[in-house]
Amino acid sequence: MKTSPKLFAFILMPFDHSYNDVYKLGIKAACEDVGIYCERVDEQVFQETILERVYNQISKADIIVADMSGRNPNVFYEVGYAHALGKTTILLTNKAEDIPFDLKHFQHIVYGESISYLKEELSKRLLWIAEHPSPTESAQKVHFDVFLDQYNLLQHNVTYECPVNRVPYPKFTIHNQTPHTFEQGKFRIGIIAPERYTSVRSSGVRVVKLPDNKRIFMLPTLDDLFPDSYAYFDIIFDESPAKDEVDKFTVRIFSSIGAFDYPFFIAAGSPDHDEIIRIA
CATH class of the missing domain: 2.60.40.10 (Immunoglobulins)
Structure with missing residues (x-):
């Protein structure tokens, strides 16, 4: 029986220990529930600079999940890069006021202090993306x-x-x-x-x-x-x-x-x- 490889979600979020539970119990758990493989850059082993690796992984990922909480400028820039490449992107934040003006027209999951709500809502969106691939994603990958x-x-x-x-x-x-x-x-x-x-x-x-x-x-x-x-x-x-x-x-x-x-x-x-x- 022929099986398709798992979708890969690359996670963009602040490098701060206060977000560890959000990542492990919310984002990563949601990905695992729907059969999507996900990683942050700090979980990977690589030789290039972090910035080079982030660019590389954004370009290779099937899905980008970005936590905009705290208005982190690196995350904002990386999301802009992902949008420029036309990547399927899911935006998260714990406070609606952290959404920058030029991204307010994009839908966000505003999860407040509830990691369980984040996991539930993110699982729904990831599952929908997995079941409704865009024409370019369902076509043979460019190589x-x-x-x-x-x-x-x-x-x-x-x-x-x-x-x-x-x-x-x-x-x-x-x-x-x-x-x-x-x-x-x-x-x-x-x-x-x-x-x-x-x-x-x-x-x-x-x-x-x-x-x-x-x-x-x-x-x-x-x-x-x-x-x-x-x-x-x-x-x-x-x-x-x-x-x-x-x-x-x-x-x-x-x-x-x-x-x-x-x-x-x-x-x-x-x-x-x-x-x-x-x-x-």
Whole structure:
């Protein structure tokens, strides 16, 4: 018998011990009751920064549950990011006055001091979402492969080694593994770079500074990407890699049902050699 994987709910809430019961007895218990797997970022093991991990998990989650209590600015920003990606989001608060003005038109579960009420109401909404998936959620999940040279970024730790006296010029291939056609403008590619990389020589690239001082370089739109087809993209940075440092970058693909991340690294190599691709 074929079974579907559990939906994944990523939980956004203040990091404060006073919310532990709300999470364990209210949110997590509700998820378990309806067969949805949920986690907070502090329950996970990861190597990237917390902010990178939060972005990554928001993009991968099927459902976002966010407790807006206490008007926590990090939670507000993360909810905005989830909304920008079109994520199914359930908002909670223990006080109606904690709802910011620009989110008042979204429905909230206002649970006051009653964790049992929170659990009951959240269970109802989670169950409804599980039983009524949106068309994009019920369709086959988008899956792209991204290659640097011939190496798949999801299957290898790939390092682009650039001569220390040159600027990095990594070249990529994207493969659409789905049976769907993604029309021009219906998906976008950005490259997230460390804060020392402030500009590029490539034309048609938009630069956006992120809250953690990194930058995302939004590349020009590609042509239609047909099922099982490939496309090429590249970027020419304006700064050389720092000697004896390895910088982490991320290719981020934005689509109508979420964002997908593909990490790679850039390091300084010998000035006497051409660029080298190393894998681990």
